[in-house]
Amino acid sequence: MNAVLFLFFQRMRVPLITLITAYAIATLGFTLIPGVDDQGEPWRMSVFEAFYVVSYTGSTIGFGEVPYPFSPAQRLWTIASIYLTVIAWLFAISTIIALLQDPTCRQVIEHARLQRSVRRIKEPFYIVCGYGDAGALLTHALSSRQQRTVVIDSDRNRIDRLIVEDLGASVPAFCMDARVPENLIEAGLQSRWCAGILAVTGSDQTNLKIAINSKLLNHRAPVYARADRRATAANMRSFGTDHVLEPGVEFCRRLRLALTAADTFRLHHWLSSGPHATLPGAEMPPQGRWVLCGYNPLGQALHQTLEDLGVDVTIIDNGAHDAKLPPGSILGRGTEAPTLEEANIHDAQAILALTHDDADNLSILITARELNPELFLAARENAGSNHPLFEAAELDFIGRPSLVVAGLILSQISTPLFQKFIDLIEAEDNEVSARLLERLGHTADAGPPLLRTVRISHRRSPAVARALDDGEEVLLDALCRDPRRRQALLPVVPLLLNRGDESWLCPGPDIALVSGDRILFAGPRSAAAQLDKLLFMDRALNYVRTGEDQPGGQLWRRRPAQSS
Amino acid sequence: MTQTGPGALTDEENGMNLGKVVFGFFVLLALTLNFGFFLGDIDNPDHHNVYELFAALVVGLIATVMKLGERSQIGAVLLASSLVVDLQLIAAAVVWVMAVHVTDVGLTPAVMASIVSLSGGALLANLLSVVLLTLETTSINR
Known part of the structure; x- marks a missing residue:
């Protein structure tokens, strides 16, 4: 905002001085020119009266000749002061209008507005650098998940396209060069709500610069950078870029999978190709x-x-x-x-x-x-x-580098366990993937399943943590049952259980949960609410575990414990 | 943003700069006019001319506008002191108008004293402006 104000005053200097001078001259003239009062006596205006006359004349309001009819000399001066002040006003107003239409000024105003809207974001947000195919996909997918994003692109047309698109939440879109560190800071890189930087421009050199700038300016925010060349990828890894995405390497990996473990390929491709992915057909290369x-x-x-x-x-x-x-x-x-x-x-x-x-x-x-x-x-x-x-x-197969990059970033953002899962399942037999596909596949028409990491802790899953505190045993099976009818299973599939350094692929239902466990679930969107009930409501969890539906919630259960 | 206008560092910092001359002229003129009005017995209307107050106010306003848009630290203080000058002089003018035109009290010694003391405050702020300007000029030449 300050920049706008300064620019305004800098440009308005000359018009304002002209205006003040015009008013001063007109006022002075009126006090010096002799008039005649109602008695026919010679009379001269005071400074106050003169300023009054000039004020209403200059603003073209025109109350007439106050307090006494003017003498010819005063009328002559009135003509002069009208032209003087009105022209000064026109000059000032035309300068303001020119200023508002000035591209520099508009850019500064637009910039100030965007910066304000970034500062006002009080929830985690991602900075998407480059609104190309991958950037647009990411922005849309993140917005549909209620994740806030800030977009930077140096191409005005792309920014305009983003502005007219309906994204649900407001996405501040900066038209500037993401390679300049200052611009990244303006986009909120150093904000404490910045959850990550996604460098997905079409140029390796740009992505590299964004990655290194982000790492230096905010080492806490994870950086996801696309690298088409192997040398760029190695360079990015050398300074600790958190996630380097190489479409070429990923294509090779998938090709290898497609030729050796077809179902693993289908599973991988389905889960990591964005929200609109379709399950690849069974016919393999x-x-x-x-x-x-x-x-x-x-x-x-x-x-x-x-x-x-x-x-x-x-x-x-x-x-x-x-x-x-x-x-x-x-x-x-x-x-x-x-x-x-x-x-x-x-x-x-x-x-x-x-x-x-x-x-x-x-x-x-x-x-x-x-x-x-x-x-x-x-x-x-x-x-x-x-x-x-x-x-x-x-x-038979369309390789889309942007989609691969966007899909991988989305999977990694939504759950950090995903990469571990893929690494583990690649080492397994094709059979494991085939069985998983069978379990997940019945909802295939509604798009790929939603991945979600559940952590056993007081903050993320209070009901489970309280049960564990009370010395009870909670099996993984409990989290897969429907809290409305415990005989029915929820359509969620636990893909991975992570405990410390150990990870189990496709954990069985009879694994007892321990505080600190992280479980990667896959399931349709509709199952998320039911899973939440099990994680947060003691009554629901107790019901699926024991079959007893006891009334009351946490309040009733806790009271005796406190009084004892 | 580059600094333009009076008071900012430019390529011609050691030579004559018309912008700086005009700027210094108005700041100094505001002080001298203000001083001229202030000079005299504090409660004697004959010693204080209304035109001098008018001129001091107009020049003070022009000086304020010239300082607008300065981004340097010293520019900010100059602007602040200039705003104080305007405020004090406008207050003095309002008191004058109230006494003479609105309430018919006339320019009694008490009224005149309050007008002149208000302009005295403005004088102090004007003095500060000139001192700051001088300081800035010497620091550039060093």
């Missing part, structure tokens, strides 16, 4: 020969992964990348039939289109499908705006 178009860093990484798995790969590339093409590769764009035929597309099993151009990718796949309708088709989607095209092309 074939093991035969693959054709890979585009030998860019992502292509190189995927090629390496496929080779490690013993899959035969033919590469098509136009040679524009620095990396040396492996022997047997075919030079060309892959968008024309001859190139694809050269790569023996007829006896290939799958084709991956990985170029940086969405139109090329689609063209490659459609041409390839015409040549060999049995192909497994997978593409990299570079811009989210092209998604309808990819959907319409009915591909």
Whole structure:
């Protein structure tokens, strides 16, 4: 606000001085010019009367000639002072209007307003840097979870798009360069409510700068940074960035899973692809020969992964990348039939289109499908705006780097145990995932299950903690039963139980809970309220444990304990 | 934000700067006019001219506007002292108007004394402005 005020006064200096001078001259003139009073005697205005006349004349109110009719000399001076003061006013007002329309001033006002709204946030909020595909997804998902966000993007158009979108809660959107530390501070980086910084711009260099600035300016707030290049990721990790998200590495990981443990892949992909993810189909990529178009860093990484798995790969590339093409590769764009035929597309099993151009990718796949309708088709989607095209092309798999980044960040934000769960389940057999999918799958139509971490403590689950304090045994089973009818099970699935350094995958119902345990639950949104009842209400917990429905709550139960 | 206008550090800090001349002129003129009005027997209306009060008030207002928008520490104190001057002189003018035009008491020695003492307060604030301005100027040259 101060900046606006200072700018205003700086610009208003000349008009204000002009106005004061005009009034002073007009007032002075009236006191000096002789008039005639009602008796016909010579009369001169006092300073007070003169100022009165100038005041109503200058503001064009015009009460007339007060207190006595003016002499011709006074009328002459009135004409002069009218033009003097009115022009001074016009000058002042036009300066104010020009100031309000001045882009600098509007920017300062807008900035001050945003800063105020950030300061007014009194709940944890995330700073989203970059409102591209990933940033928009994250902002929407977080807003729908009642999480506050602040958005920074240097592109005015994106900020305008955000402003007209309906996000439920107000999202302060700064149009500024997130690489500048000062701007991050303005967006609330050093606020005690800042829960994390999500650096998801399209440029590695920008993400790197945001990460290092955030780490230096507020080491408590976790940083989630996207890194497309391996060198950037290593650099980010070197100064302690909390979560580095590499879409390339993640694609390799999922490809490996898809080829080795199909159900683990389906589970992982479903749980970590944002709130609108759909469960991937059961048909999995074939093991035969693959054709890979585009030998860019992502292509190189995927090629390496496929080779490690013993899959035969033919590469098509136009040679524009620095990396040396492996022997047997075919030079060309892959968008024309001859190139694809050269790569023996007829006896290939799958084709991956990985170029940086969405139109090329689609063209490659459609041409390839015409040549060999049995192909497994997978593409990299570079811009989210092209998604309808990819959907319409009915591909077998669409790799969306922004979605992968956003999905991973969302899972990690909503529960820090998720990463541990994924690491553990990857080491397990495919069977484990298949069973989990079966248990979770019946709600698949309503989107992926909600992940939630429950902690056994007095603050997060008072009912359980009190029961444990009283020396009673609470089994994990109790938290999975319906508090309205204990015979029925809630549709929640405990995925992981963490106790100190130990973690159990898919813990059984007969594990006794201990204070300090953390349990990762997956279940539909509707189950959350029932689970809350069990965690917070003694009566509900007691009912599912013992089958007795005793009246009264905590108050009745505690009173005898206090009196004894 | 860069500082512009009088009183701020500019490239021409050692040479003549028209902005600074005008600024110093108004601050000094406010003091001298104020002093001129203040001078004389405190309760004698003949020693205190209404035009001098009027001029002191107008120049004081102009000096205030010139100090507006200064972001330096010394600029803030200058603005504050200038606002005090305006307040005191406006109070003096209001007392004058009340006595002469509103209540018909006239310029009795008691009324005149209170007007002049109010302008005396303004004089003190004006003096402070000039001292601060001088201090700032010398500190720049050092």
